[in-house]
Amino acid sequence: MTRKQRRMTMIASAGAVLALSAGLVAYALRDSIVFFYGPTEIVEKGLTPGTRLRLGGLVGEGSVIRSPGQKVSFTITDAKTTVTVNYTGLLPDLFREGQGVVTEGVLEAPGRFRADSVLAKHDENYMPREVADALKKQGHWQPGDAKAGADAATPAAPAK
Structure with missing residues (x-):
């Protein structure tokens, strides 16, 4: 694997982990994001x-x-x-x-x-x-x- 391929693999992995963590946070806060309840x-x-x-x-x-x-x-x-x-x-x-x-x-x-x-x-x-x-x-x-x-x-x- 070349140096450029390793770097791209690392960036793609970091992006996937970031997207997964953002998705989990949004899922956990789905009811708390509401401005208020009536x-x-x-x-x-x-x-x-x-x-x-x-x-x-x-x-x-x-x-x-x-x-x-x-x-x-x-x-x-x-x-x-x-x-x-x-x-x-x-x-x-x-x-x-x-x-x-x-x-x-x-x-x-x-x-x-x-x-x-x-x-x-x-x-x-x-x-x-x-x-x-x-x-x-x-x-x-x-x-x-x-x-x-x-x-x-x-x-x-x-x-x-």
Whole structure:
């Protein structure tokens, strides 16, 4: 075998090992790559308590309960399923009932979630594309209420 053939064999072997390892990593992370799960998806997938994930949806109307020590309890819904979220800390300024949020934390039990962080939508007219898609899937999307993704760049007329 010539020197050039050995070098090409070594490069091909390294490329095959790299492709195999990338494939194994992608396979192992196939469920973790999702930006967030909706409440219905959590129930359908049968995720076990202790699973770390992101949960997204709309904050339930009348569900925000504030307790001493910056403890907050609220529900996240996709209009089909509701999950109760417990969070300790300061909420974003834009956090409101009926608005889209994404929380990150641990599923404590079916229907209960302990959040480490809460992310609210960035302005009055924006909803994360994934939340809008989930609402469209459930049949609860109301065009004109909020704009998703790239449509958020165009401001809506102020409410009077």
